[in-house]
Amino acid sequence: MTATDTNARFERIVTDGLCIGCGLCASLLGPEKVRINKDESGELRPRIQSTLDEADVDLVYATCPGTRCEAIPEAEISAAPYHDLVWGPYHSLTLGWAGEPEVRFEGSTGGVLTALARFLLKSGRVAFVLHVKASEDAPSFGAATISGTVDEVMAGAGSRYGPTAPLINLIAALDREQPFAVVAKPCDLNAIRNLAHQDARVDRLIRYMLTPVCGGFMPDEAMGRFLSDNGIDRNQVSSLRYRGRGCPGPTTIETTDGTRRDFHYLDFWGEDESSWSLPFRCKICPDGIGEGADIAAADTWPAASPDREASATDPGTNSIIARTRRGAELLEAATAAGFLEDGGPVDIEFMNKTQPHQVAKKRNMRARFDGLRRAGSLVPETIGLRLDALYRENSTTQNRDQEEGAFKRAKG
Secondary structure (H helix, E strand, O other): OOHHHHHHHHHHHHHOOOOOOOOHHHHHHOOOOEEEEEOOOOOEEEEEOOOOOHHHHHHHHHHOOOOEEEOOOHHHHHHOOEEEOOOEEEOEEEEEEEOOHHHHHHOOOOOHHHHHHHHHHHOOOOOEEEEEEEOOOOOOOEEEEEEOOHHHHHOOOOOOOOOOOOOOOHHHHHHOOOOEEEEOOHHHHHHHHHHOOOOOHHHHHEEEEEEEOOOOOOOHHHHHHHHHHOOOOHHHEEEEEOOOOOOOOOEEEEEOOOOEEEEOHHHHHOOOHHHOOOOHHHHOOOOOOOOOOOEEEEOOOHHHOOOOOHHHOOOOOEEEEEOOHHHHHHHHHHHHOOOEEEEEEOOHHHHHHHOHHHHHHHHHHHHHHHHHHHOOOOOOEEEOOOHHHHHHHOOHHHHHHHHHHHHHHHHO
């Protein structure tokens, strides 16, 4: 294979719409070979700096969450006492929120992930937490950060819905040879599960992986349209908070002249899923529910949408999926230490009602992959996600329609 061929093989992940901009490829190959930059649309994408060899590209294909999505290890799947075809293996489904009122208020929903990260640091279970916070240079973007104190973790509280490369420093974090936790999107954790097969330090040093149940993020072009439609010059934006300080809390945009604008979650995203602006990769995500995580935390709004009036006084409650033995033990310990409040168990029907778009996406994903394959596109390999079994439960018409839609999108 020539140098041109190897570079083209790498770039196909991007051109086929499978890149999510996580930054892992740049972390693995180093800045002399690959850097993460904004492309012409404003998205974070890898840019080749020098010729890649076959081993480089093979490593990327083995670890990239665009080409491979893996759940928790088979031993953990087998150890889970409960299994659901959509929601996967789990030890418990519960409600909960941060035990500290300030953390609950600042967090995107009930502050559960922030509370867990703070407990891990305070208890000495980890030396640091790899997570994201708002970019200082481009406030609508997220920036990978390493926090070693509970106060630093709080600086990252609240969702980041803009483009982010959370894994761009992952190899540097492993090089520290200290135990740590990762809080990142489900696709980022799929990448880390992939990397565990290539780098033994992953299982030795990454003690906990935590994630939100994820509906996707807003592309930079869509953010530009939102700002423009509301008369805001993006070059003057000095601060952007997507949610938090309530549940869901306002989308707050501040500009350099001191002006502050607050928008309701429904005015930012739209009244229902049909109005969401998402990258192509998010529309074909096989694991928005965080099957690579030890713990996944979700919103609990009926029909997946906050009530406009009720949300003004909603203190925030997460549903919490403990997927692994490690995750289940962590929940118990954090609750006993007062970092979490236990709101009691929920069932699969509750998860289905509060996250219906996740149910639909999971059930439709195999058919969508068939459409991509028919269009000649790359298709992610999935491990442990049960897509074929879900496909068989659908009607022929449903599968055909989903395949055809994906085929047309892939063809452009």
